[in-house]
Amino acid sequence: MTESSKPPLLNVLPLKERMKIPRQHMLEQPALERATNFTEVNLGYSEELARQEAARCLECANPKCTNDCPVGVKVKDFVRLIVAGDFMGAAAKIREDNVLPAITGRVCPQEDHCEGGCLMGKKVQPLGIGYLERFVADYEQRHLDTSKLPKAPPTGKKVAIVGSGPSGLTAAGDLIQRGHEVHVFEALHTPGGVLVYGIPEFRLPKQIIREQIDYMRAMGVVFETDVVVGKTVTLDELMHEEGYDAVFIGTGAGLPQFMNIPGEHLNGVYSANEFLTRINLMHAYEFPKYDEPMLDLHGKQVAVIGGGNTALDAIRSALRLGASKAYVIYRRSEAEMPARKEEVEHAKQEGIEFRVLTNPIEFLSDGKGWLNAVRCMKMDLGEPDASGRRRPVAVEGSEFNLPLSVAVIAIGTGANPLIQSTTPGLNTNKKNYIEADPVTQRTSRRGVFAGGDIVTGSATVILAMGAGRRAAQAIHEYLSTWCEW
Amino acid sequence: MFKILHAEFLAPGIKRFVIEAPRIAQKQKPGQFVILRLYEHGERIPITIEHSDPKAGTIRIVVQSIGKTTNLLNSLNAGDSILNVVGPLGKPSEIENFGTVVVMGGGVGTAMAYPTAAALKNAGNRVISIVGARNKELVILERELRETSDALMITTDDGSYADKGFVTDKLRQLIENGTRIDLVLAIGPIPMMRAVAEMTRKEKIRTIVSLNPIMIDGTGMCGGCRVLVDGKSEFACVDGPEFDAHRVDFSVLVQRNSMYRTAEQKSMEEFQHDPKSQIEAVHAEQPGACALEGGRQ
Numbered sequence: 001m002t003e004s005s006k007p008p009l010l011n012v013l014p015l016k017e018r019m020k021i022p023r024q025h026m027l028e029q030p031a032l033e034r035a036t037n038f039t040e041v042n043l044g045y046s047e048e049l050a051r052q053e054a055a056r057c058l059e060c061a062n063p064k065c066t067n068d069c070p071v072g073v074k075v076k077d078f079v080r081l082i083v084a085g086d087f088m089g090a091a092a093k094i095r096e097d098n099v100l101p102a103i104t105g106r107v108c109p110q111e112d113h114c115e116g117g118c119l120m121g122k123k124v125q126p127l128g129i130g131y132l133e134r135f136v137a138d139y140e141q142r143h144l145d146t147s148k149l150p151k152a153p154p155t156g157k158k159v160a161i162v163g164s165g166p167s168g169l170t171a172a173g174d175l176i177q178r179g180h181e182v183h184v185f186e187a188l189h190t191p192g193g194v195l196v197y198g199i200p201e202f203r204l205p206k207q208i209i210r211e212q213i214d215y216m217r218a219m220g221v222v223f224e225t226d227v228v229v230g231k232t233v234t235l236d237e238l239m240h241e242e243g244y245d246a247v248f249i250g251t252g253a254g255l256p257q258f259m260n261i262p263g264e265h266l267n268g269v270y271s272a273n274e275f276l277t278r279i280n281l282m283h284a285y286e287f288p289k290y291d292e293p294m295l296d297l298h299g300k301q302v303a304v305i306g307g308g309n310t311a312l313d314a315i316r317s318a319l320r321l322g323a324s325k326a327y328v329i330y331r332r333s334e335a336e337m338p339a340r341k342e343e344v345e346h347a348k349q350e351g352i353e354f355r356v357l358t359n360p361i362e363f364l365s366d367g368k369g370w371l372n373a374v375r376c377m378k379m380d381l382g383e384p385d386a387s388g389r390r391r392p393v394a395v396e397g398s399e400f401n402l403p404l405s406v407a408v409i410a411i412g413t414g415a416n417p418l419i420q421s422t423t424p425g426l427n428t429n430k431k432n433y434i435e436a437d438p439v440t441q442r443t444s445r446r447g448v449f450a451g452g453d454i455v456t457g458s459a460t461v462i463l464a465m466g467a468g469r470r471a472a473q474a475i476h477e478y479l480s481t482w483c484e485w
Numbered sequence: 486m487f488k489i490l491h492a493e494f495l496a497p498g499i500k501r502f503v504i505e506a507p508r509i510a511q512k513q514k515p516g517q518f519v520i521l522r523l524y525e526h527g528e529r530i531p532i533t534i535e536h537s538d539p540k541a542g543t544i545r546i547v548v549q550s551i552g553k554t555t556n557l558l559n560s561l562n563a564g565d566s567i568l569n570v571v572g573p574l575g576k577p578s579e580i581e582n583f584g585t586v587v588v589m590g591g592g593v594g595t596a597m598a599y600p601t602a603a604a605l606k607n608a609g610n611r612v613i614s615i616v617g618a619r620n621k622e623l624v625i626l627e628r629e630l631r632e633t634s635d636a637l638m639i640t641t642d643d644g645s646y647a648d649k650g651f652v653t654d655k656l657r658q659l660i661e662n663g664t665r666i667d668l669v670l671a672i673g674p675i676p677m678m679r680a681v682a683e684m685t686r687k688e689k690i691r692t693i694v695s696l697n698p699i700m701i702d703g704t705g706m707c708g709g710c711r712v713l714v715d716g717k718s719e720f721a722c723v724d725g726p727e728f729d730a731h732r733v734d735f736s737v738l739v740q741r742n743s744m745y746r747t748a749e750q751k752s753m754e755e756f757q758h759d760p761k762s763q764i765e766a767v768h769a770e771q772p773g774a775c776a777l778e779g780g781r782q
C-alpha cells in the first residue's frame with residue numbers, strides 16, 4: 001500500500017482525534033425479538049461503520065494485538081487496508097495467517113487475545129478487531145470467485161487429517177496451499193466439528209461454515225464424512241495401506257462428562273453435547289420439518305449446569321425453543337465464568353437467570369421417570385484451587401429445590417478415545433489426551449501429528465487453529481526433508 | 486451416498502438391503518451396527534449389520550417398518566441410495582468356544598442374532614437357536630439359522646406356525662430338561678430380553694443381551710445412549726451394544742426409550758397422512774437429483 005493510495009480523510013487523523021471516535025457498536029437483533037428465533041444475534045458492520053471503526057487504530061509500532069493472537073494475524077495491516085477501502089486486500093492479509101476468519105470473527109474470545117492487548121483499551125474501549133475481521137470475511141465471501149483461487153504445484157505427498165474441527169480445517173487449509181494432497185476424515189455426516197454440532201445458528205450460522213468448507217474444497221481438499229478412524233479404518237491402515245505420508249489428529253474433546261449424582265438417568269436430563277447436537281447438527285429445532293425430535297420446551301423450566309460457552313449456548317437455545325424459565329446454575333461466581341463476555345451480556349439481555357454459587361446435588365423425579373426438580377446447595381468461595389480460581393465450598397444446610405422439566409449438563413468434556421485405543425505406540429497422558437510437542441505438534445509416532453482439544457483438553461477455536469497451523473508447518477518440513485523423528 | 490444394490494421383503498414390513506459400503510464391509514464383526522441417515526432432513530438411526538462381504542464391499546441390514554424413518558427406508562429399492570452410513574460401530578460380540586450356547590431372537594432381533602450365532606457355531610459351539618415371531622408370516626431367516634444351528638426351535642404368538650407360545654417357553658423347557666447351557670444370547674424386544682434375563686438369573690446362566698437405546702452419533706460423543714449397568718452409566722454405542730443381561734437396568738432403558746414418544750407419534754401420523762409426499766422427499770435427494778454430502782466428496 002503506497003501512501004498516496006490511502007483515502008485522505010480518516011487515517012490522517014492525529015492520534016488524539018482517533019481516540020475520540022467511539023467504538024462502533026455492531027447492530028444486533030433486539031433482545032426480546034431474537035430470544036424467539038435462531039437467526040444470528042449480531043448483524044454486522046456496514047462499510048461505513050467498518051471504516052469508521054478501523055480509523056480508530058493507533059497503528060502501534062509494536063502491536064500487542066498481533067502478539068496476543070494465537071495465529072498472529074497482522075491486525076494493523078489488515079485494518080489499514082479497511083481504512084483504505086480495500087476490503088478484499090484486507091481479507092487476503094488475514095488469510096495469510098487465519099484460514100477461517102468468518103468463524104474466528106464471530107466466536108473468538110477477543111478480550112483474551114487481540115482486543116485484550118489493544119493499547120486503546122487501556123484508555124477507552126479497544127479496537128473492535130473481531131467485528132472488523134468478521135466484516136472483512138463476510139465481504140470476501142460475497143465477492144469471491146473461488147474458481148480463481150491460486151493452486152500450488154503438487155508435491156506428490158499425501159496427508160490425512162482426522163477430524164474436521166477448527167484444528168483439522170486449519171491444517172488442511174495450510175497444507176493444500178503448499179501443494180500436498182489433503183484428505184479430511186470426519187466421523188459425523190457434516191464437516192466442521194464443534195462449529196457445526198455445538199455452536200448454535202444464532203451465534204455462528206451454519207451457512208458460514210459451509211462456505212468456508214466449500215472454499216477449501218475449491219482449493220482441492222477432499223472431505224470424506226462417515227468415517228470413524230479407529231472403527232471404519234485405523235490410523236495404521238491409512239498410513240500403510242492407503243499411502244498417507246503423514247497424519248494430523250484433531251479429534252477434539254467431545255466425550256461428555258456427567259455429574260454422577262442421583263437422577264441423571266431421568267427423562268429430561270441431557271448432556272450439553274446431546275442437547276446441542278440434536279438442535280444444531282440434526283436441526284431438531286425445526287421438527288417436524290426435520291425428523292430428529294426434541295422435547296417440547298414451550299412453557300417449561302429449563303436449567304443448564306455450568307458456566308462456559310457450551311452452557312450459554314445450550315440455555316439460550318432452550319429459551320429460543322420456548323422455555324418459560326431459563327437458568328444458568330454455576331457453582332462459582334460470575335467472575336469465574338469461562339464463557340465469552342459478550343455471550344454473558346447477550347444472555348442476560350435475553351432474560352436468562354443466573355443462579356451462581358449454586359451446585360446441584362440430585363435430580364428429582366415426578367415418580368414416572370421424568371425430571372421435575374433439581375436439589376441444589378449454595379456455595380461459598382474458599383481458597384484458590386489448582387486452576388487459580390477460588391474453590392467453591394458447600395454451605396451447610398443450604399439445600400433447596402428448584403422446579404425443573406429439563407436439565408442440561410455442561411460441566412466439561414473429556415478426550416475422544418477411539419484413536420488412542422486403536423493406535424499402538426501413540427502416547428497419551430493420564431486423562432487420555434494425546435501427547436504432542438507444543439511447537440511441532442509431533443506425537444510419539446513417526447509421521448503422526450496432533451493438535452487442538454485432543455491435546456490440550458477443551459480450549460478455544462483459535463487455540464485449536466493455532467495448533468493446526470503449527471502442525472501444518474511441521475508436516476510440511478517433515479514431508480520436505482523426511483527429517484529424523 | 487451409499488448405494489442399495491439389492492432389496493427384498495423377508496416378511497410383511499421387514500426388508501433386507503444389500504448396501505455398497507466397502508470400508509464398513511472390510512471391518513465388520515458380528516454384533517456391530519451402523520448408523521444411517523436417509524436424506525438431509527432425516528434423523529440418525531442405528532441398525533445392526535446382518536452380514537458383510539468384504540470382497541464385494543457390501544453389507545446387509547434387515548429393517549422392520551416401525552416409525553417414520555424405517556418406513557421411509559423400506560420404501561427404497563435397488564438402485565436408490567442412503568445419504569449416510571457410518572460404522573461398524575460398537576464392540577463386536579464375544580466369540581469363543583463356550584460349549585453350548587442358546588441364541589434367542591425375537592422378531593427382527595433374529596436378524597441381529599444371526600451373525601453372532603453363525604460366528605459362535607464357527608468357533609465350535611453347540612448352537613441351539615430359538616426364534617419367536619408374532620405369526621407365521623413374520624418368521625425370518627429360518628433357512629439361514631437352520632444351517633448354522635445344531636437345533637432350531639420356532640414359536641409364534643398365535644400358533645400359526647411351529648409351536649404356539651414365546652421363546653422363553655422353549656428356554657424353560659431346555660432348562661427343565663436339564664440341558665447344559667453355558668451361555669444365552671437374547672436379542673429382541675425389551676420385555677423378551679428382560680424375561681430371559683429373569684429366567685437365567687435364577688439358573689446362574691451367563692446371559693448377553695443387545696440393547697437398543699436412542700442414539701445420535703454412535704461414537705460416544707452425545708451420551709444419549711447411556712444405559713444403567715450395575716448402577717453405572719455406560720454408553721451403549723461404544724461400551725455395548727451387548728451387555729451382561731443380569732446387570733442391566735431394563736426399567737431405565739424402557740423409560741428412556743419413551744422420551745420422544747409424543748414426537749415419534751407425531752412424525753408417524755404425518756407420514757401416514759401423506760406417505761407419498763414424504764417418500765418423494767427422500768427420492769428427491771437420490772443421486773442425480775442433486776449433489777450431496779456423505780462419503781467421499
Ligand SMILES: Cc1cc2nc3c(=O)[nH]c(=O)nc-3n(C[C@H](O)[C@H](O)[C@H](O)COP(=O)(O)OP(=O)(O)OC[C@H]3O[C@@H](n4cnc5c(N)ncnc54)[C@H](O)[C@@H]3O)c2cc1C
Binds near residue numbers: 164166229452461
Ligand atoms: C457448545 C460449544 C461452544 C463453544 N463456543 C466457543 C466460542 O465461542 N469460542 C471459542 O473460541 N471456542 C468455543 N468452544 C470451544 C471450541 O469449539 C473448541 O475448542 C474447538 O472446536 C476445538 O477444535 P478441534 O479441532 O480440536 O476439535 P473439534 O471441533 O472438537 O472437532 C473434532 C472433530 O473430530 C471428529 N472426530 C472425533 N473422533 C473422530 C474419529 N475417530 N474419526 C474421525 N473423526 C473424528 C469429531 O466428530 C469432530 O467433528 C465451544 C465449544 C462448545 C462445545
Ligand code: FES
Binds near residue numbers: 704708709722
Ligand atoms: S449415541 Fe451418542 S454417545 Fe452413544
